[in-house]
Every structure is written in C-alpha cells, then in structure tokens.
Amino acid sequence: MSVAIVTDSTAYLPASVVDAHGIQVVPLHVVIAGTEYSEGVDVSTTEVAAALRAFRPVSTSRPSPQAFLDAYEKAAADGATAVVSVHISADMSSTVESAHLAARHSPVPVTVVDSRSLGMAMGFGVISAAELAAEGASAQEVADRALWRCEGSTVVFYVDTLEHLRRGGRIGLASAFLGSALAIKPILGLSDGHIRGVEKVRTSGRALARLEELALAAGDAPQGVDVAVHHLDSQTRAEGLASRLRERMQGAHEILTVELGAVVGAHVGPGTLAVAVSPRP
Template sequence: MSVAIITDSTAYLPAALLTAAPAPITVVPLHVVLGGREHREGVDITTDDLSAALRKFTPVSTSRPTPHVFLDAYEAAAAAGATGIVSIHLSSDMSGTCQSAQLAAQQSPVPVEVVDSRSLGMAMGYAVLSAAAASAAGRDLTDVAAVARWRSEAATVAFYVDTLEHLRRGGRIGAASALVGSALAIKPILTLVDGSIRPLERVRTSSRALARLVELAVTAATGSGGVVDLAVQHLDSVARAQSLAGQLRERIENVGDLVVGELGAVVGAHVGPGTLAVVVSPRPPS
C-alpha cells in the first residue's frame, strides 16, 4: 500500500525538511485576509507583510481551505498512485480545516484518514514527518495515522506573547481570557491542552518569560525518556528565537533535531509580533 501524506500550511515545516522528507508531503494552504484582500499562506503573503499590517491595525482574518481544495489534493494523490491518504491538520478547536478535510474524504477516490493533531506548528510538523517516515517504511494506512496521532499528542508546546490582544480579537484565546484584564501587568506564558490555548504561568518581564520557556522545555525533554526533537518558532523575533535555541541546545542532552523558524501568517495573525514558542516533540518508539 502506498500512503500519501497531506497536511496544511500551519505545520510550518521548513522547506529543507519538506525536501528531505522520506516520503512526499503535500501542503494545503490556509488563507489570510488583510484589509479585505485574500492571500494563501506560504504562497503569496509573507510574515513581514503580516507584521506590518498588524502594527498598522489593518483588519486581519483567517479562513480554512474549502473541501473542494482538499478533494483536489486527494484526487491528485490517488492519480499519482496512492492507495490511501493520511491527512494531518491543526486542532479542530482552532479552525474548521479538519472539517473541510473530513467532508472531502467522503468523496475521495481512495480511503482517507483525517488526523486532528490537536496542535499546530512544529508540534504538528514533526507528526507529519513521522507519518512520512512510516509511509516510506511501507506501513499501512491505519499504522501511519496512528504514528501521526501518537506524536502530535506526545508533543509539548509553550509560548509567550507580547500581548493577548490579537488572541482576543481572533476569538482563539479560550481559557486564557481570564488573563486579559491584567495583561498590561504581566507577560503570559500559554500552552496547548487538548487542542485549546490555556494559561500556564504569569511572569512580570519578557526576559523572565523567555527563561521560563527554557525551563519548561528542559523539564519536558527530561521527562520524555528518549530522544526529543525541538523547535523554536517566532513571529518577527529572530534574535530572541536564536538565543532561545542556543540555550536549549546547551541545557538539553537528548536533542535530535532543533528547528528555528518563523510562524506563518495564519497563526501569526492570532498571536501577534514578538511571539515565541517552544515545541518539545518526543520521537515515536521504533
């Protein structure tokens, strides 16, 4: 059985990792609307464009791909020889992308397993890469989907935002909404719990917040019991991201891969410039 791997643009897989993946990965873009004009993430909008728009208070919104777009991807995979497809997407609590994929799966010419990663960014990206490795190893549709689910569920995500305002405007703040009233006096550290954004800690300075991101990552990596892959993702904060990555490399012994990269426009629209996220992703058992 040939299992094709499809994901969406919010995995934020760097081009080098996509190129080196053990099996081909198709990326379906989400859309960002800036001032009434629609753009495809990763295709015709950059994070610089987004950051500039957010700083000017230009209206920004995001939208999922339509089922038709996913069906086109599924039909193309089948035409290329796939006999099954694993379609891995960002948390259904944050977007209707999974729903679009599930609707398209009902019309797909080959079986499709839609995986709700309950996550996003490289927490999902590493799950996609593991699914590609499982496919390349000849594992069947059910096994490939199970690998993706296991890895996305095993990942830990902690992130810092300069302000909660963008999350509040986008309606993605969830239980962290309790922090809004004191946002000027704190620097919030947030996390993902079962696909939703939750408050984790409140600190007084951005430097303390970044130090806590390191400590949280060290704790998660130490408790994993095996090799972990790491990612530091940011929006318009490359120097701090590189510094954070250097500290993680020094502090964590069981590091496999360590990716430093920007969050894309869709997630960036909801978290805002200055955001820093750390992903700790244990590798699946052999």
Template sequence: MSVAIVTDSTAYLPSSVVDAHGIQVVPLHVVIGGTEFSEGVDVTTAEVAAALRSFTPVSTSRPSPQAFLDAYEKAAAGGAEAVVSVHISADMSSTVESAHLAAQHSPIPVTVVDSRSLGMAMGFAVVSAAELAAAGGSAEDVAAQALWRCEASTVVFYVDTLEHLRRGGRIGSASAFLGSALAIKPILGLVEGHIRGLEKVRTSSRALARLEELAAAAGEGPDEVDIAVQHLDSATRAEDLAARLRARVGSAREVVTVELGAVVGAHVGPGTLAVAVSPRPST
C-alpha cells in the same frame, strides 16, 4: 499499501522537508485589509506583522473542501492507494471539517487526523507519518503514529500581548489573564487542542527565562526529542533561545528555528516565541 501524506500550512514545515518526504501541503488563507492570500504562497510573515502593527484588519480562513479534494486526487493519480491527512486542531480552525467533506468524494480512502495541535508539534508528527508510510506502514498505523506524536508533544509560548488572541477568539481559558494583561507577560500552552494560560510573569525577560525552563523540563528524560523554536518577527530571540536549549537538553536530536506563518502569526502577534518539544517514536 502506498500511503500519501497531506497536511496544511500551519505545520510550518520547511519546503526542503516537504519535498524530501513527498508531503502535500494545503494552504490556509489570511485576509489583510480585505485582500485574501494563501499562506506560504503569496504572503509573508513580515507582511502580517506589519499589518498588525499598523492596525490593518487581519483575519484567517480555512481551505475549501475542493482544495483538499484536489490534493487527494493528486495523490491517487500519483499511485497512492490511501491518504492520511493531518491537520490543525479542530478547536482552533475548521480545517479538519473541510478535509472530512473532501474525503467523502476522494477516489481513494482518506483517514483525517485532528492533530489537536499546530505548528511544528504537528510538523514533526507529519514527518514521522511520512517516514512510516515510506517504510510501508498501513494507513491505520501511519495515522496512529501521527496522532501519538502530537499527543506526546509539549507546546509552550510567550506573547507580547493577548490582544490578538482575544480578537481572533482563540484565547480559551487564557481569557482569565485579560484583566491584568497590561501588567503581565503571559506564558501560554496548547492543552488538548486549546490555548490555556499557564503562568503570569511580570517582565518579558522573566517570561523568556520561564519559557526556556518549561521547554527544558519537557525535554528531560532518556528518550530523544526534537525541538522547534518558532517566532513571529523575533528571529534573534528565537535563535538565542534555540542555542540555549541545544546546550541544555541532552536528549535533543534536532533543534530548529522556524518562523510562525501568516495564519498563526495573525492570532498571536509580533514578538511571539513558541517552543514545541516532540518525543521521537521508538524504532
């Protein structure tokens, strides 16, 4: 069976990877000062960072069901017999709901996967799904592969301020940190699809050191992992962190630096650093 892979723009996969694996990406939307843009199409992360710094209102929205249906119909027209559609955690966005609505009208069967994740933790899983699909895997096996890799991944991140997460309502249990937000630099994690507070650190330098420790610990063990360091308007710090992790984590097969896109960037704010550590599936 020929299985096509669809994901959304919050996977933040480089275009070269998307093209190489024939993955379709449906963009989420970001609204800056009342004007709507499509992530990865007509808005940059730098524009989002600038808007946040100038206190211009920034919000985000899911793709329409029609956008997903267009992708599923394109897959069918290209000869696919089924689609596996992998998306940002349903607790972070209603994108999965749009995909489910579209799947009801798709000309071919669609398996929608709630990744319970986002960013390159989801991106690595999407690539694994595409590789298995290319090798002739069934839709059921491809979906299971994507979900396994998402669930096996660790995502930790540092934000300069919790304010952007608070405004967007994505703060979850990390809201307990708000009372001392001015005095601490929070280390957060993605746990079961939710953002959770992990640790309170007094300075940004200590926070970045602790972020490195947590990421390195997640990469320990005999199994190979892929690591992505993602950032919003903090490229130098991201490259430095990636270099240190490359040196420390002997099991790392790939260590990449990727920008957080406009949608996630709108909720975490400038200066954010995130690390995704993703175990590779056994072959």
C-alpha cells in the same frame, strides 16, 4: 499499500522536509484589509506583522474542501492507495471539517487526523507519519503514529499581548489572564487543542527564561526529543533561545528555528516566541 501524507500550512514544515518526504501541503488563508492570500504562497509573515502593528484588519480562513480534494486526487494519480491527512486542532480552525468533506469524494480512502495541535508540534507528527508510510505501514498505523506524536508534544509560548488572541476568538482557557493583561507577560500553552494559561510573569526577560525552563522540563524523555523554536518577527531572540537549548538539552536530537506563518501569526502577534518539544517514536 502506498500511503500519501497531506497536511496544511500551519505545520510550518521546512520546504526541504516537504520535498524530501513527498508531503502535500494545503494552504490556509489570511485576509489583510479585505484582500485574501494563501499562506506560504503569496503573503509573508513580515506583511502580517506590519499590518497588525498598523492596526489594519487581519483575519484567517480554512482551505476549501475542493483544495483538499485536489490534493487527494493528485495523491491517487501519483499511485497512492490511501491518504493520511493531518491537520491543525479543530478547536483552532475548521480546517479538519474541510478535509472530512473532501474525503467523502476522494478516489482513495482518506484518514483525517485532528492533531489537537499546530506548528511543528504537528509538523514532527507529520514527519513521523511520512517516515512510517515510506516503510510500507498501513494507513491506520501511519495515522496512529502521527496522532501519538502530536498528542505527546508540549507547546509553550510567550506573546507580547493577548489582544490578538482575544480579537481572533482563540483565547480559550487563557481568558482568565485578560483582566491583568496590561500588567503581565503571559506564558501560554496548548492543552488538548486549546490555548491555556501557564504562568504570569512581569517582564519579557523573565518570560524567556521560563520558556527555556519549561522546554527543558518537557525534553526529559528517555527516547529523546525534537524541538522547534517558533517566532514571529523576533528572530534574534528565537535564535538565542535555540542556542541555549542546544547547550542545555541533552536529549534533543534536533533543534530548529522556524518562523511562524501568516495564519498563526495573525492570531498571536509580533514578538511571539514558542517552543514545541516532541518526543521521538
């Protein structure tokens, strides 16, 4: 059996990884002041950050079922006998729904995986899926490996303001933080596909310190971990955090610095820092 891997652009996989593993990436869309763009294709995170700062309307939308069907048909044409399609949490986007609709018409069987996550927490699961597929595993084994790694990951992040999450309807279980949003720097996390509140701190410096400590706690896995430090328009702070984690996290196999893309960036806003810690198989 030859299993192909499809994911979406919110995995934020480096291009070199996508190319090395032959992963197909279907882009989500971002709409800035009425004009629609494809994430990772014709819009930059700098443009999104500038639009948010200027209070220009920014929204996002899922890929069409046809976009997924095109990916599945390409996989079949390239010789795949099955597809595993791994996507952003269904509670954050209806992308999974588009994948399911396309799977009904695919020329080869498609297993759609709701990662219950996003960013490199999902991306590391996609990488593990591609590695297992290359070893000749079945589609179900590949899908199980992807989901195991996604579900086992820890994601914590800091936002300068909750306003962008509130406007986009992605505030989730962190809504209790809204009442004191002006007085705090919130640390948030993902829990079963939902955003939740983790801690309220008073300064951005304290928030960065807590992100570091929470990441270190999550990195205590016997088999080691992979780590990604995400940011939106905050590269210096992200690189500093990644450097400190490299010095302190003994079990980290790899620590990447990866900029968030336009879609997630539209909901979290400029200045966001996030850490994804993923236990290795």
